[in-house]
Structures are given as C-alpha cells and as structure tokens.
Amino acid sequence: MQRRIELEGVSNFRDLGGYKTADGRSIKWGRFFRSDTLAALTDGDMETICALGVNGAVDLRYSTERADEPSRFLGHHQVEVLEMGLDKSPYDRSVDDYQSLPDAAEIAQGYMTENYQNYPFFYAKGYATLMRRLAAGDRMIVHCTAGKDRAGTGAALTLMALGVPRETVFEDYMLTNQYWDRAGREKPGMDAETVASIFSAREEYLTAAFAAIEDRCGTFDRYFEETLGLDAAALDALRATCLE
DSSP states (O other): OOSBOOOSSOSOOEEOTTOBOTTSOBBOTTSEEEESOSTTOOHHHHHHHHHTTOOEEEEOSOHHHHHHSOOTTTTOSSOEEEEOSOSSOSSSOOGGGGTTOTTHHHHHHHHHHHHHHHHHHHTHHHHHHHHHHHHTTOOEEEEOSSSSSHHHHHHHHHHHHTTOOHHHHHHHHHTHHHHOOGGGOSOTTOOHHHHHHHHSOOHHHHHHHHHHHHHHHSSHHHIIIIISOOOHHHHHHHHHHHBO
C-alpha cells in the first residue's frame, strides 16, 4: 500500500495505515488519513478520495481560514466536513509579524513551541471527535492548512492512542518535510531561518506538545480520559476498529 497519495491540488495527503503498534498489530490501510487544506482539491482529487471510502473530514482551521479557502467537500454527499477549529487565533501575532524583527527566527520558534504546547488542549474537542468517529468505523481525514501542526498533532495523538511507539509517531510527523510543498505560503522577504521555524516540522515542536500533556496530565491515558473524554473502553473500541 502507498503512504502518500498523489493528488493534484494538495501535496501532504497521507494514509496512516501500516504502522505497527507496540503489541504487534498494525493500523488498517484506508481508514485514517491526514492532509493539508482540502480547498485546492481538483474534481479528480475528490473522486480519488471518495474512492478510498472517506466519509468524514475534521477541519481544524480557524474560521477565517475556512471562509477564505472553503473545503471542496462542504455540502458533499459522501464526505461530511466537521469544522472543529477555533473561531480565531488565540495569539496576537501572525506569520506576517515576523518579517521585520531582527530576531525573527528565534521569536517564530518560540511562537510555534507555544502553539504546540496548547494544541492538545485547544483542539481537544476536534481530536476526540476524530477518534470517536474512527472508533465508529468511519474513514476519516484530519487536516488544517499545512497538515503539519494542528493536524499533525491530532494525527500523532491518534497514533499514540492506537499504541504506535513514540519513535514511529515522530517519524510520521516529520514526513511533512518530505511531502508538503508549502503551496507558496512563504512571505516575500522572510529569511530562510524564519521560514524554517514556521514552515518545517520539527521534533522539538511535537516534543513540546507531548511534554505539555505529561506535565498537565501525568500520562497519555489520563489525557485521553480527562481531556478528551476517552476512557479505556473507548480506546479499546478505537483499537478494535482500526487495528488488525
């Protein structure tokens, strides 16, 4: 089976099947996908995704992003769009604010680290919905704009819930650097180090998200139960549906 699915309109659409769990099982192919924005899909791309049996997409973008670049699947007969992103960014700064600062790269890195520390909690409803829908047998996409940060964290947490070793989870997270073409989203005049801080998947970012979970909740199982509302029975149902 193929990890990256070639599409015309997006570059970071991936099947998360095939990953091995610590107990020797593996994730079923064709169940769980991650992607960058679905706004640029071609008609042919949509047909390809529908042929995979996908019937739900968890959209983690801000409401402004969703309004500016609507999902091609809005109102679709097969793929239900679940808009689970925040209404607006919780931060005062945006990518554009870093261009003129002398220490832009360092500030951008700190900004991204703070984002990752908050993702498991800010997007808890979206992540929980994703896992519950997967447990129910739906074939789901999780995505944001790049498919790197908000969706990347959601994919990583779902892999953790399925029992995939942490090393493998990080390897999957880092694949964005091979696949995502950035879709021309870098701002003119931004130096290379700042671009890398914002537009690259970095192990230290996902590490910050995981550390925040362990600092606040102690263990991932407590996070799943107390923050996402997924107890042992819910996790067992997820694994029973998605693993073989």
